[in-house]
Amino acid sequence: MPAILLKKLPDITGPKFTAQNTTVRCDPPSTTVPTSKGTLYIDTHQLVFFSSQSNKGFAIDYPSIVIHAISREPAEETKDSHHIYCQLDCQFPGTQQNSDTEQDGTEDLFAELRFYPDDKDILDDVFAAMSECAALNPDDLVEVYSDDEDLDGHSDREVNRLDDPSIQSIGEFDPSNFITSVDQLEQLTPEGKAVLKHLESVIVLPEGQENGRFSDAEKTQD
Amino acid sequence: MLFYSFFKTQVGQQVTVELKNDLAIQGTLESVDQFLNFKLKDISVVDEERYPHMISVKNCFIRGSVVRYVQLSPPTVDTALLQDAARREAQSTQQQQQQSKPPTAATNTTAIATATGSVS
Numbered sequence: 001m002p003a004i005l006l007k008k009l010p011d012i013t014g015p016k017f018t019a020q021n022t023t024v025r026c027d028p029p030s031t032t033v034p035t036s037k038g039t040l041y042i043d044t045h046q047l048v049f050f051s052s053q054s055n056k057g058f059a060i061d062y063p064s065i066v067i068h069a070i071s072r073e074p075a076e077e078t079k080d081s082h083h084i085y086c087q088l089d090c091q092f093p094g095t096q097q098n099s100d101t102e103q104d105g106t107e108d109l110f111a112e113l114r115f116y117p118d119d120k121d122i123l124d125d126v127f128a129a130m131s132e133c134a135a136l137n138p139d140d141l142v143e144v145y146s147d148d149e150d151l152d153g154h155s156d157r158e159v160n161r162l163d164d165p166s167i168q169s170i171g172e173f174d175p176s177n178f179i180t181s182v183d184q185l186e187q188l189t190p191e192g193k194a195v196l197k198h199l200e201s202v203i204v205l206p207e208g209q210e211n212g213r214f215s216d217a218e219k220t221q222d
Numbered sequence: 223m224l225f226y227s228f229f230k231t232q233v234g235q236q237v238t239v240e241l242k243n244d245l246a247i248q249g250t251l252e253s254v255d256q257f258l259n260f261k262l263k264d265i266s267v268v269d270e271e272r273y274p275h276m277i278s279v280k281n282c283f284i285r286g287s288v289v290r291y292v293q294l295s296p297p298t299v300d301t302a303l304l305q306d307a308a309r310r311e312a313q314s315t316q317q318q319q320q321q322s323k324p325p326t327a328a329t330n331t332t333a334i335a336t337a338t339g340s341v342s
Contacts, residue, residue, distance in 0.1 A: 069282030
């Protein structure tokens with residue numbers, strides 16, 4: 001949810017900055033935006049505006065705030081109009097559908113919010129706090145790493161094969177069952193003895209070669 | 223991270239940031255962070271008729287995820303260096319992926335060898 005309407009002030013976990021006595025305006029106009037002054041909380045998770053006077057407000061996730069900026073008229077006499085400008089990537093809830101924009105064909109789903117704090121000296125602090133919180137809330141990295149996912153997905157399958165229980169059950173390793181000396185031959189099952197007898201009849205090692213059979217290979221390596 | 227490093231070299235230069243909603247903002251690049259969020263100063267909106275309210279905005283923060291293009295002034299960009307850096311980054315990414323594969327295969331072979339030994 002890009003913008004959530006609030007009927008009571010939510011828990012503000014860690015506000016970076018709080019702007020009291022702030023008026024908010026929305027363009028295109030929305031009936032749900034509080035008309036009375038309220039407080040703007042630049043919380044680490046979302047931007048919250050709440051007017052205790054009219055008992056309503058709203059919260060916006062940072063990824064929905066496309067641009068935020070300080071708007072200043074150059075002339076000193078227009079200082080009252082200085083404000084924080086935000087452009088959202090969505091329409092504000094309760095926006096009155098203007099017939100002009102529909103006929104226009106350019107139905108851009110966006111809204112502009114303006115925050116006018118009474119104290120104009122805090123505008124820079126609000127801007128800095130919003131910039132910091134925007135960086136704290138990056139978008140999901142789904143698109144950015146889509147290329148890597150394909151390659152990783154391939155290697156993941158190989159890793160999963162190791163966890164395959166069927167391989168584990170075949171490969172149970174118990175050295176105590178191995179026969180390592182002649183006197184253990186009695187432990188062999190009748191089938192085992194038959195297999196051993198057959199193997200001994202087919203494998204004939206030439207005399208004197210048992211120890212020297214790899215001597216050639218070592219020489220060629222040198 | 224390559225483009226983060228690259229855009230850091232553009233700090234102080236005139237850029238035009240084109241957003242996915244077709245808004246284009248020209249200004250001096252003040253800072254950029256690892257998410258490619260841009261801070262611009264002395265800005266002007268290219269299509270002022272469409273966004274009249276932004277005339278009085280002098281500096282702004284643009285969320286990196288909404289940027290479509292960044293237009294740079296050609297003399298400030300060393301394209302040969304950028305190409306070389308991009309090539310090297312692609313290579314090192316490839317190497318990392320290849321390096322991660324052989325150990326997996328080796329472990330597999332060991333598992334199979336153990337299995338064969340036990341059966342016979």
